[in-house]
Amino acid sequence: MDGYPFAHDVRVRFAETDAQAIAHHASFVVWLEVTRVAYLAEFAGGYAAIRSRGIEALTTGVHVEYERPAEFDDVLTIHARCVDVRGARFRYEYVVERAGERIATAYTTHATVDRETYRPVRVPGWLLDDLLRTGAPPTAS
Amino acid sequence: MDGYPFAHDVRVRFAETDAQAIAHHASFVVWLEVTRVAYLAEFAGGYAAIRSRGIEALTTGVHVEYERPAEFDDVLTIHARCVDVRGARFRYEYVVERAGERIATAYTTHATVDRETYRPVRVPGWLLDDLLRTGAPPTAS
Amino acid sequence: MDGYPFAHDVRVRFAETDAQAIAHHASFVVWLEVTRVAYLAEFAGGYAAIRSRGIEALTTGVHVEYERPAEFDDVLTIHARCVDVRGARFRYEYVVERAGERIATAYTTHATVDRETYRPVRVPGWLLDDLLRTGAPPTAS
Amino acid sequence: MDGYPFAHDVRVRFAETDAQAIAHHASFVVWLEVTRVAYLAEFAGGYAAIRSRGIEALTTGVHVEYERPAEFDDVLTIHARCVDVRGARFRYEYVVERAGERIATAYTTHATVDRETYRPVRVPGWLLDDLLRTGAPPTAS
Numbered sequence: 331m332d333g334y335p336f337a338h339d340v341r342v343r344f345a346e347t348d349a350q351a352i353a354h355h356a357s358f359v360v361w362l363e364v365t366r367v368a369y370l371a372e373f374a375g376g377y378a379a380i381r382s383r384g385i386e387a388l389t390t391g392v393h394v395e396y397e398r399p400a401e402f403d404d405v406l407t408i409h410a411r412c413v414d415v416r417g418a419r420f421r422y423e424y425v426v427e428r429a430g431e432r433i434a435t436a437y438t439t440h441a442t443v444d445r446e447t448y449r450p451v452r453v454p455g456w457l458l459d460d461l462l463r464t465g466a467p468p469t470a471s
Numbered sequence: 472m473d474g475y476p477f478a479h480d481v482r483v484r485f486a487e488t489d490a491q492a493i494a495h496h497a498s499f500v501v502w503l504e505v506t507r508v509a510y511l512a513e514f515a516g517g518y519a520a521i522r523s524r525g526i527e528a529l530t531t532g533v534h535v536e537y538e539r540p541a542e543f544d545d546v547l548t549i550h551a552r553c554v555d556v557r558g559a560r561f562r563y564e565y566v567v568e569r570a571g572e573r574i575a576t577a578y579t580t581h582a583t584v585d586r587e588t589y590r591p592v593r594v595p596g597w598l599l600d601d602l603l604r605t606g607a608p609p610t611a612s
Numbered sequence: 613m614d615g616y617p618f619a620h621d622v623r624v625r626f627a628e629t630d631a632q633a634i635a636h637h638a639s640f641v642v643w644l645e646v647t648r649v650a651y652l653a654e655f656a657g658g659y660a661a662i663r664s665r666g667i668e669a670l671t672t673g674v675h676v677e678y679e680r681p682a683e684f685d686d687v688l689t690i691h692a693r694c695v696d697v698r699g700a701r702f703r704y705e706y707v708v709e710r711a712g713e714r715i716a717t718a719y720t721t722h723a724t725v726d727r728e729t730y731r732p733v734r735v736p737g738w739l740l741d742d743l744l745r746t747g748a749p750p751t752a753s
Numbered sequence: 754m755d756g757y758p759f760a761h762d763v764r765v766r767f768a769e770t771d772a773q774a775i776a777h778h779a780s781f782v783v784w785l786e787v788t789r790v791a792y793l794a795e796f797a798g799g800y801a802a803i804r805s806r807g808i809e810a811l812t813t814g815v816h817v818e819y820e821r822p823a824e825f826d827d828v829l830t831i832h833a834r835c836v837d838v839r840g841a842r843f844r845y846e847y848v849v850e851r852a853g854e855r856i857a858t859a860y861t862t863h864a865t866v867d868r869e870t871y872r873p874v875r876v877p878g879w880l881l882d883d884l885l886r887t888g889a890p891p892t893a894s
Contacts, residue, residue, distance in 0.1 A: 344790060344800075345636050345783045349629035349684050355530045356500040356627055360768045363497075367767060367826070377767075378826065389496045393534045402631050403790070403801065485649060485659075486642045486779055488772035490825050495768050501627045508626060508685070518626075519685065543772050544649070544660065637812045638782040645779075671778045675816045 334409035334425060338368040342404045352399035359392055362424055362436055365408040369422075374460035384445050385454065390419070391439035398433040400426075406433070412461040418442050418450035420461060475550035475566060479509040483545045493540035500533055503565055503577055506549040510563075515601035525586050526595065531560070532580035539574040541567075547574070553602040559583050559591035561602060616691035616707060620650040624686045634681035641674055644706055644718055647690040651704075656742035666727050667736065672701070673721035680715040682708075688715070694743040700724050700732035702743060757832035757848060761791040765827045775822035782815055785847055785859055788831040792845075797883035807868050808877065813842070814862035821856040823849075829856070835884040841865050841873035843884060 346357040370377050407427045414421040426434040442453050487498040511518050548568045555562040567575040628639040652659050689709045696703040708716040769780040793800050830850045837844040849857040
């Protein structure tokens with residue numbers, strides 16, 4: 331997808347549906363995280379590598395706009411890009427598609443902290459490079 | 472809490488924590504829903520009453536800003552108000568507190584649809600009255 | 613309930629339902645844990661107290677028999693007793709009721725380990741007394 | 754795996770871990786279901802095909818024995834077989850492995866019911882054949 335060089339697929343689990351017979355809206359928040367983990371595995375040596383360097387990444391904000399419901403067993407493609415790295419903060423943007431149709435958009439904000447003290451630390455240069463290695467524009471839309 | 476005439480308590484479950492030893496950020500999204508259900512039980516005869524009149528309420532947006540982590544067994548107070556009812560759309564705003572300290576703020580957006588056709592229907596007058604019965608100002612901050 | 617001196621109520625959350633319009637069967641596993649936490653708060657100074665003494669309790673087995681479905685907003689009463697403490701192992705038994713009707717039975721098995729080494733340690737005497745303080749017979753049915 | 758002709762992989766999500774820094778024990782229950790859905794897709798035309806013929810499959814029992822913890826980002830292989838089809842009831846057995854090491858065993862029991870009336874119906878012949886097509890022995894261990 332233009333401007334989103336990374337994508338990850340998830341299949342809607344039955345446990346993720348609700349009594350409206352659609353995927354519960356909180357499930358999307360979990361899928362965004364699954365996508366970030368896959369993104370880090372692809373571009374930054376994985377989440378474990380980041381933690382092994384003494385960095386923990388916290389989620390400081392979650393914003394999802396739902397356009398169409400997802401249903402059990404749907405395969406969803408989550409396009410992601412990392413943008414707006416500033417000091418100890420960065421941001422991911424997402425588009426969730428099903429069979430080429432957009433069903434949700436989202437962004438999440440994050441902060442890097444020291445694993446021991448939980449104090450903010452600047453996103454290290456090596457991680458900055460990795461996060462943005464995808465060619466995504468370094469500023470948010 | 473000033474401007475938020477309704478509050479609901481939740482206790483952080485062990486299953487809601489994650490390997491950072493804090494409540495997983497998606498758990499907050501579930502707690503907001505638990506709070507809305509309690510709100511409707513208090514002011515609008517309950518969610519079942521709404522459905523029995525042929526109305527379904529969809530969640531169209533979720534926005535959470537996390538300020539401090541919650542931990543296992545914490546008792547959180549979620550203050551809520553319903554604001555901004557317009558046509559088929561309405562919005563809840565929330566403040567999440569622990570022992571009087573704010574740890575998160577949030578808002579969610581919703582649409583009322585016909586239970587059979589899933590087409591948007593205006594928020595009915597009786598529900599409008601109930602939603603806003605709390606004395607919350609009918610416009611968002 | 614005869615033989616089950618402890619009980620804890622949970623209300624079925626919308627997020628816990630699935631597309632069969634009933635509570636997802638994995639939700640019961642979480643409710644059993646919620647009940648154990650409440651049990652420990654009542655009889656053993658709480659889970660935090662146990663951990664502060666260097667003990668971690670692991671779940672080694674989960675067994676649930678579902679007799680009737682639970683639905684959204686149902687209030688369920690989970691009766692629990694701790695039985696069969698032997699060495700580093702103990703066991704809880706449960707009956708889940710809705711309005712006096714039994715809808716599920718369950719038992720879970722647990723082991724106490726050292727918090728640092730994760731090696732099994734005998735259930736300490738003080739905890740043994742607390743666990744069984746409820747008057748439940750110390751042997752399983 | 755000998756006697757288990759079907760296997761499905763899952764990767765432990767961060768949201769599925771808990772404050773003990775391991776996968777929460779309820780997560781396994783969800784993974785068993787994910788495996789059954791994949792099993793049905795492989796052998797019986799998928800869960801949707803079964804429902805389209807007017808059959809609903811309920812979960813009537815869940816039994817998990819945990820031998821070793823799973824951690825974030827672990828890839829687990831869940832071996833499954835369907836056994837013991839009798840009247841309206843059938844049973845799945847599972848072995849959960851990580852890198853060839855067994856970490857859990859489980860079995861779940863199920864009943865087929867009419868989608869409209871929720872009354873038990875015999876497992877239909879076409880489904881029976883599909884369920885057992887894997888070559889698994891038709892009797893439980």
